[in-house]
Amino acid sequence: MTLVSGWGRFPVVDSDVLRPRSFEAVGEAVAGMAGSVARGNGRAYGDAAIGAVRTIGMTGFDRVRSFDPATGRVRLEAGVLLSDLIDTFGPRGFLPFVVPGTRFVSVGGAIAADVHGKNHHCEGGFGRYVDSILLRTGQGEILEVSREQNSDAFFATVGGMGLTGVILEATMRLRPVETGWIRERVISASDLDAAMRALDAGDAVTYSVAWIDCAARGRDLGRSLIYLGEHAGKDELARDAVAFPAGKNPGLSVPIDLPSMTLNRYSIRAFNELYYRMGARRAGGSHVVSLYPYFFPLDSIADWNRIYGRRGFLQHQCVIPEQGARAVLGEILDRVSRRGDASFLAVLKKLGQGDGILSFPLPGYTLALDFPLKGDILNFLDEIDRLVVAAGGRLYLAKDARQSRATFEAGYPALSRFNAIRKSLDPACNIRSKLSQRLFDEV
Amino acid sequence: MTSRKTVLVLGGSSDIGRAAARAFAKAGYDVGLAGRDIAALEPDAADLRARYNIEVGLHKFDALDTASFESFVGGLSALPDVVVSIVGLLGVQQNAESDFAHATTIMRSNYEGPSLILGLFAEKFLVRGNGTIVGVSSVAGDRGRASNYVYGSAKAGFSAFLSGLRARASRGGVHVVTVKPGFVRTKMTEGMKLIGPLTVEAPVVGDAILSAVEKKTDVVYVSGKWRLVMLIIKTLPEAVFKKLKF
Numbered sequence: 001m002t003l004v005s006g007w008g009r010f011p012v013v014d015s016d017v018l019r020p021r022s023f024e025a026v027g028e029a030v031a032g033m034a035g036s037v038a039r040g041n042g043r044a045y046g047d048a049a050i051g052a053v054r055t056i057g058m059t060g061f062d063r064v065r066s067f068d069p070a071t072g073r074v075r076l077e078a079g080v081l082l083s084d085l086i087d088t089f090g091p092r093g094f095l096p097f098v099v100p101g102t103r104f105v106s107v108g109g110a111i112a113a114d115v116h117g118k119n120h121h122c123e124g125g126f127g128r129y130v131d132s133i134l135l136r137t138g139q140g141e142i143l144e145v146s147r148e149q150n151s152d153a154f155f156a157t158v159g160g161m162g163l164t165g166v167i168l169e170a171t172m173r174l175r176p177v178e179t180g181w182i183r184e185r186v187i188s189a190s191d192l193d194a195a196m197r198a199l200d201a202g203d204a205v206t207y208s209v210a211w212i213d214c215a216a217r218g219r220d221l222g223r224s225l226i227y228l229g230e231h232a233g234k235d236e237l238a239r240d241a242v243a244f245p246a247g248k249n250p251g252l253s254v255p256i257d258l259p260s261m262t263l264n265r266y267s268i269r270a271f272n273e274l275y276y277r278m279g280a281r282r283a284g285g286s287h288v289v290s291l292y293p294y295f296f297p298l299d300s301i302a303d304w305n306r307i308y309g310r311r312g313f314l315q316h317q318c319v320i321p322e323q324g325a326r327a328v329l330g331e332i333l334d335r336v337s338r339r340g341d342a343s344f345l346a347v348l349k350k351l352g353q354g355d356g357i358l359s360f361p362l363p364g365y366t367l368a369l370d371f372p373l374k375g376d377i378l379n380f381l382d383e384i385d386r387l388v389v390a391a392g393g394r395l396y397l398a399k400d401a402r403q404s405r406a407t408f409e410a411g412y413p414a415l416s417r418f419n420a421i422r423k424s425l426d427p428a429c430n431i432r433s434k435l436s437q438r439l440f441d442e443v
Numbered sequence: 444m445t446s447r448k449t450v451l452v453l454g455g456s457s458d459i460g461r462a463a464a465r466a467f468a469k470a471g472y473d474v475g476l477a478g479r480d481i482a483a484l485e486p487d488a489a490d491l492r493a494r495y496n497i498e499v500g501l502h503k504f505d506a507l508d509t510a511s512f513e514s515f516v517g518g519l520s521a522l523p524d525v526v527v528s529i530v531g532l533l534g535v536q537q538n539a540e541s542d543f544a545h546a547t548t549i550m551r552s553n554y555e556g557p558s559l560i561l562g563l564f565a566e567k568f569l570v571r572g573n574g575t576i577v578g579v580s581s582v583a584g585d586r587g588r589a590s591n592y593v594y595g596s597a598k599a600g601f602s603a604f605l606s607g608l609r610a611r612a613s614r615g616g617v618h619v620v621t622v623k624p625g626f627v628r629t630k631m632t633e634g635m636k637l638i639g640p641l642t643v644e645a646p647v648v649g650d651a652i653l654s655a656v657e658k659k660t661d662v663v664y665v666s667g668k669w670r671l672v673m674l675i676i677k678t679l680p681e682a683v684f685k686k687l688k689f
């Protein structure tokens with residue numbers, strides 16, 4: 001048994017960790033014992049990638065099966081990391097259509113969480129660019145699932161948090177790009193209304209996201225910097241610029257767990273003041289930046305989760321339907337700023353319709369916040385959840401470690417359909433994670 | 444035939460072998476993968492072709508079958524520019540202490556086979572007047588330890604072979620690289636307790652091999668920390684060393 005946790009380092013639980021080397025061995029790992037789930041690169045924050053009994057590490061499956069340079073269609077094993085895809089195919093003119101805020105996630109994990117990027121409002125999630133999936137079900141079958149073939153299983157697997165089976169391989173489309181650069185425009189917004197207006201105005205821009213200073217209060221509540229982006233063409237680069245910049249490995253790393261004192265309301269407020277002012281100075285014109293800092297600002301510091309100390313931290317990511325979002329978001333931000341111990345920065349962005357049955361996105365605004373695990377934080381987040389549920393919103397399973405079953409069920413009305421498909425694929429419920437034990441009706 | 448450079452990786456299905464093949468392929472080399480089981484190498488060949496649009500050849504090679512070495516080398520359609528041997532077997536020290544056959548397999552897999560095959564390539568390279576030979580040895584060969592001296596002694600022999608070969612071959616335009624990885628997270632070390640700060644992932648070793656070839660380095664400790672660790676371990680007096688639980 002090994003102690004396992006997600007990126008937020010809470011909860012930490014005992015699980016039997018296996019690293020199979022062949023698809024047959026994956027099958028044996030699933031069949032051998034009830035209660036296993038696949039794990040990609042462990043970037044889900046909570047307990048989604050921890051098996052009830054056994055956790056099946058998939059990053060050893062990192063081969064590309066085939067690539068068509070004419071169409072950008074690629075078939076690969078589920079353990080390939082997006083960072084690897086970017087390094088390999090970027091210089092050949094192709095990038096993933098959708099990337100989350102870190103590039104160190106696996107293809108399997110990106111499908112299972114149907115991850116969203118800064119382009120969800122206009123281009124949808126990761127699953128939209130997946131054509132087919134090779135799935136090892138809990139019952140022991142190996143199925144090819146797609147929109148045409150076993151389509152129920154396909155739409156349950158996209159966003160299904162690994163609960164329909166182990167994704168072995170996938171075929172997906174990559175986006176043709178001229179360069180690895182992004183034309184970025186920064187807008188500063190003085191409060192929440194301005195931030196939401198700026199995001200709405202960016203509806204037609206491919207990438208958009210707002211970084212909210214959640215230490216700001218009163219009239220400044222919701223003040224933020226909005227980052228809009230488009231892929232830059234070759235003609236937009238300086239004459240001596242390389243078309244595809246190299247991604248550096250994280251240079252800095254956080255070597256030890258910082259004492260939880262390091263993050264307090266004073267250090268956070270000081271940091272945010274500085275961050276906002278520096279950003280606001282760049283606001284206005286547009287400039288070209290490498291894709292790495294644009295998409296993955298946190299990746300430059302390895303193991304940054306350790307700055308929250310040994311006890312770990314929680315992320316709270318909700319989505320609120322467009323109607324009435326302003327009032328609820330204002331209320332949440334107000335409560336958070338009064339508490340004063342939330343993250344440096346909150347992320348606000350617009351989402352469109354999700355594709356999978358259990359996919360997180362719905363048309364509206366999503367807000368993501370980090371909280372160090374201490375004090376009465378669990379009670380506080382329960383209160384926030386009540387606001388989310390009342391507004392018809394939901395929480396992101398890939399970021400969750402603590403929501404109640406009631407909150408989950410209220411947020412995901414298609415759950416019964418998902419459960420029926422899951423049951424047909426795995427009647428004995430062999431696939432089971434700590435998350436599914438917590439949130440689904442099972443032991 | 445292409446005008447690109449070629450590398451032949453012996454032990455191509457190991458984690459370090461795959462990583463080395465990727466590093467060379469990314470740098471534009473055509474790759475040959477050699478191993479006991481050709482079918483097992485197919486997926487890796489497909490991976491390299493899809494990623495880097497290069498030529499990949501597969502070759503059957505068994506490091507214990509020394510009698511086949513001449514025909515193996517003779518059967519290659521062309522001599523590669525670089526040959527890398529990742530062949531090795533950790534084995535189980537405790538079994539090797541009483542089981543001759545197991546001890547012999549460990550010794551032959553880590554010393555006899557890799558030395559003979561690289562020696563053979565060296566002769567051909569010397570005739571041609573150029574080429575690079577890379578042997579992946581181990582820090583375990585720097586001093587015999589109670590916990591793995593059968594493996595360590597074979598690696599020690601291999602390291603000595605490589606250093607002698609380097610001294611001789613360098614005069615004929617042939618470069619020999621000795622790679623000494625410390626702990627690497629691979630199939631071989633799965634389940635072992637590795638010391639985090641001294642442990643590297645296989646791709647780091649792959650990149651180190653490529654860079655040693657391009658920079659003509661003689662001996663590479665993959666993690667710089669190991670050079671220091673082994674310096675200290677090598678200089679401990681035997682009387683002290685034998686008392687250490689190590």
Ligand SMILES: Cc1cc2nc3c(=O)[nH]c(=O)nc-3n(C[C@H](O)[C@H](O)[C@H](O)COP(=O)(O)OP(=O)(O)OC[C@H]3O[C@@H](n4cnc5c(N)ncnc54)[C@H](O)[C@@H]3O)c2cc1C
Binds near residue numbers: 104117433
């Ligand atoms: C810094 C940071 C920023 C992030 N930003 C975003 C963001 O902008 N948008 C977003 O959507 N997410 C974001 N995330 C979350 C992350 O994208 C998801 O949690 C993703 O699922 C992680 O992938 P992984 O390979 O690490 O999977 P894991 O964390 O290992 O697993 C996640 C889920 O996928 C399942 N899974 C993994 N591999 C397989 C497989 N082969 N077969 C079946 N199921 C599998 C697991 O069972 C689990 O349910 C962020 C995370 C971090 C740490």
